[in-house]
Amino acid sequence: MITPALPTSCDTSGDTTSVDESITAWALAARAGDPDAVEHFVRALHRDVLRYVAHLSADPQAADDLAQDTFLRALGSLHRFEGRSSARAWLLSIARRAVIDSFRYAATRPRLSDAPDWRLAVELAQPRGLPGFDDGVALLDLLAALPDERREAFVLTQLMGLPYAEAAEVSDCAVGTVRSRVARARTTLVDLLAETDAPTPVAA
CATH class of the missing domain: 1.10.10.10 (Winged helix-like DNA-binding domain superfamily/Winged helix DNA-binding domain)
Structure with a gap:
């Protein structure tokens, strides 16, 4: 299970280049089998992935599932990551494919609402x-x-x-x-x- 607790290491007000270099180094170390590097890699980019998939899918409610799917795909593909681009760009490319796949899946399996007025149900479920x-x-x-x-x-x-x-x-x-x-x-x-x-x- 991927933990949602994150540091703010990817704050764009800081030195993004050095942060990306560190994250890429963690990804390469994780590829080599370092479990601590895996944890650093996930924590450093989890927030970015959440924000990206939420905006790309236009569905904040699905963001957690899409982020989870993104990291599962990424960790399964780490052996192919060679560090030619930043790990962040590589991971967001995977996130983009995860969102596209979710659209395709939803298109083939339309969901029905039990509520008579689903729009009202969604509005009432939002935090205020x-x-x-x-x-x-x-x-x-x-x-x-x-x-x-x-x-x-x-x-x-x-x-x-x-x-x-x-x-x-x-x-x-x-x-x-x-x-x-x-x-x-x-x-x-x-x-x-x-x-x-x-x-x-x-x-x-």
Whole structure:
């Protein structure tokens, strides 16, 4: 079982390059059979994976399962990791495939709701009154308005702090494409915020 308790070692306000080098070294040591390195590797990247799969899947409720699946896949594939890219970029590529596979699985096995009004049931199940909860919901709503590819590029680079080159590797596209998607995402978000802040016209 993967523990959800995490240090904040991947804080993007610090030296991301040195952090990534340490994480990559842990991944290589874990590949060689060091159990402590496995624990360091999982703890260092668990939060990043959770955030990424939650945004990519647009389903925060499924994030834990998707993160678990990602690490199970990664630990089973460590013998193929050679350190040519950062371990973080490598792991997020696996997370991306896990989300895509979950979409495919869900498409073949549609789930039915027992509740007569499933939308109301979902809303009532959401937490309320938590610090920052409303802001988090507002951010998710704004990001949900973006096309999938732009949202992914924005989350990878602006929320998770990945360099554009690594974000391109995770997304399997050119660096210039990532830069373009992020720029367009920023423009859309600014426009959406402006619409939100605009005063509502009073009816005559």
